[in-house]
Amino acid sequence: MIFVTVGTDLPFDRLVKVIDEWAGETGRKDIFAQIGETEWRPRHLAYSKFLEPPEFVRNFSQATTIVAHAGMGTILSALRYEKPILVMPRRASLGEQRNEHQLATAKRLSDMGKITVAFDEAELRRCLDDLGRLQPREKIGPHASSSLVKGLKDFIHTGRHPAKPGDQPPFPA
Amino acid sequence: MSTIPTGRRIRLAAISSGGGHWVQLQRLRPAFSDCDVTFLTVKEGYRADVGDCEFRVIPDANRSNKFKLLRTALVVFWQLFRLRPDVVISTGAAPGYFGIRAGKLLGARTIWVDSVANVETLSMSGHRVRPYADLWLTQWPHLAGPEGPFHTGSVL
Numbered sequence: 098m099i100f101v102t103v104g105t106d107l108p109f110d111r112l113v114k115v116i117d118e119w120a121g122e123t124g125r126k127d128i129f130a131q132i133g134e135t136e137w138r139p140r141h142l143a144y145s146k147f148l149e150p151p152e153f154v155r156n157f158s159q160a161t162t163i164v165a166h167a168g169m170g171t172i173l174s175a176l177r178y179e180k181p182i183l184v185m186p187r188r189a190s191l192g193e194q195r196n197e198h199q200l201a202t203a204k205r206l207s208d209m210g211k212i213t214v215a216f217d218e219a220e221l222r223r224c225l226d227d228l229g230r231l232q233p234r235e236k237i238g239p240h241a242s243s244s245l246v247k248g249l250k251d252f253i254h255t256g257r258h259p260a261k262p263g264d265q266p267p268f269p270a
Numbered sequence: 271m272s273t274i275p276t277g278r279r280i281r282l283a284a285i286s287s288g289g290g291h292w293v294q295l296q297r298l299r300p301a302f303s304d305c306d307v308t309f310l311t312v313k314e315g316y317r318a319d320v321g322d323c324e325f326r327v328i329p330d331a332n333r334s335n336k337f338k339l340l341r342t343a344l345v346v347f348w349q350l351f352r353l354r355p356d357v358v359i360s361t362g363a364a365p366g367y368f369g370i371r372a373g374k375l376l377g378a379r380t381i382w383v384d385s386v387a388n389v390e391t392l393s394m395s396g397h398r399v400r401p402y403a404d405l406w407l408t409q410w411p412h413l414a415g416p417e418g419p420f421h422t423g424s425v426l
Contacts, residue, residue: 104289106332150315169290169387173297173425195334201389211426237426241297245409245423249301249381252405253280253357256273256379259405260420 099228100160101130104168105147109193110137112185115218116164117141119225129156162228167199172212177239181231183224185215210234274356274379283355283378285310285346285369286362287330290387292316294361297425298383308353310346312365331364333394339364347372361385367395374402381405386425388413 103109120141130144167186175182186203187193215221248259282305312330331338358373360366382403384396409424
């Protein structure tokens with residue numbers, strides 16, 4: 098099953114429309130899409146505007162492949178649960194996001210080998226045709242990097258700044 | 271920055287909006303072990319993620335709606351006033367910004383972990399929260415500077 102998810106704040110018609118048309122042409126039936134505020138009404142896909150977190154998790158875990166906007170929650174979940182993921186970033190210039198951070202995130206994570214990215218509709222269409230060959234990337238663990246966790250834990254308990262070790266904690270010994 | 275009395279567990283409030291901010295906040299949880307944690311976020315459906323920890327729902331908002339922002343600010347301030355946390359930590363966005371402001375006002379130790387999604391520049395909340403965050407972190411080494419934001423790792 099292909100699980101499509103585009104987040105909730107703003108429409109993302111470009112992504113949903115390409116997948117809908119692709120599903121129509123290829124006859125693929127095993128697609129479910131969470132489309133948020135997208136105005137395009139899919140004709141060839143099962144879809145829902147929003148999913149409550151438990152439903153989201155269920156769809157995510159049943160999916161063999163994820164196709165999504167470049168949302169960090171979806172990307173982190175795909176890496177953690179070893180799901181192949183194809184991403185198309187939302188563009189602020191097209192009213193799909195409030196700033197261009199998804200474009201920057203997608204480029205950086207693609208360079209790091211974490212995700213496969215389609216930067217426009219034509220590329221998305223090509224990637225969908227190759228979807229069967231999409232592989233999961235290196236699995237991440239359940240938690241943040243140990244250096245971040247340790248830095249936070251120290252600061253929570255002692256007030257010692259992890260990046261300014263010379264600073265004295267603001268309490269009496 | 272506050273001093274925490276010894277001999278009792280630290281009260282920690284962990285606050286974020288939904289989606290990626292919430293997923294990232296969850297990935298920091300080992301840092302909160304040994305604390306009494308209250309999670310504050312924008313969807314009741316996330317309650318199942320926190321196990322036995324305390325959980326509060328706050329209204330979501332972003333900068334495109336000033337009325338909702340004000341409502342979120344008031345609810346966050348009120349919730350934190352009642353919780354009296356020793357530490358407030360957030361991964362963003364707008365609700366987290368108000369959480370850090372409220373925490374600072376209430377004398378808590380405050381931690382901002384800017385979202386890993388902000389690769390080229392800190393988020394707007396991340397920039398604005400700077401004066402109120404005792405620990406001000408980015409998850410990208412190339413965004414770190416000697417005066418902050420600082421980098422000690424990432425959720426990846």
